[in-house]
Amino acid sequence: MTPVLARSKPFTPHAARIGLYTFLIVSAIFFLLPLLLMVMNSLKPLEEIRQGNLLALPIKPSLDAWVTAWKDACTGLDCKGVRPGLWNSIKITIPAVIISTLAGALNGYALSQWKSRHANVTMLLVTVGLFIPYQAMLYPTVKILSNVGLFRTYLGIVFVHVIYGLPYTTLLFRNFYIGVPDEISRAARMEGASFLRTFRSVILPISTNILVVVAILQFTGIWNDYLLGLIFAGNDNLPMTVQLTNIVNNARGAANPNVNMAAALITAIPTLVVYFLSGRYFVRGIAAGAVKG
Structure with missing residues (x-):
């Protein structure tokens, strides 16, 4: 007798x-729509925007607003666009990210290895630093940097970003290293390796995921910073975010929304590039437990 095959049910999405x-x-439409509108209006001549067609596609697309924003827009008395701020942002962000990430890794590893009843108290104090608003620390920081001659200097703004980022990076690394088996560090010490040698030769090579996650988060936060750059960078080291604000708030002549939007997009491009190039490593680090705890 031939068995009767059960008819498979048609697939119906749950x-x-x-x-x-x-x-x-x-959600994607909600977050991408403002970006799309900025791109569209940055490609429009000013006459089209003045007609009230903000939601319409550009009739005659042009990159003139991008060129003006890059090298001709006025950021106060200077009309050099956001181009000078690009190098300022790079030379501030790169060393601040590297130093704060490596220092946070060292602190986090030390706290994870500190087997003492004072370790949790110390970690609590570090965590408290995350919840203190920048505004509450601005005046003391200004006084300290002024006394040591670093206020409104390049070294001063890098130092501020490193110090303000340490509680955050330390917390992330400490939570990651808590999950690393103690046998790894113990084996290195049995071979005669010092604490720093163990950290450099054993711990860092297995920390790729958390290093990428913290570096991306630090890069985004430092690159997009406005308040600290305005106060501590000085006129010769103003980052792109400060120059962008000066362009938008410039009172000389009529407002140019297309130039403002182009300048905002130019300022945001580096962070977008970082996410596109290292996004899969960021997701891999999150999935591997880089921010657990």
């Missing part, structure tokens, strides 16, 4: 899956 994808699509 209601929860439909709801999830609907939510993701709506």
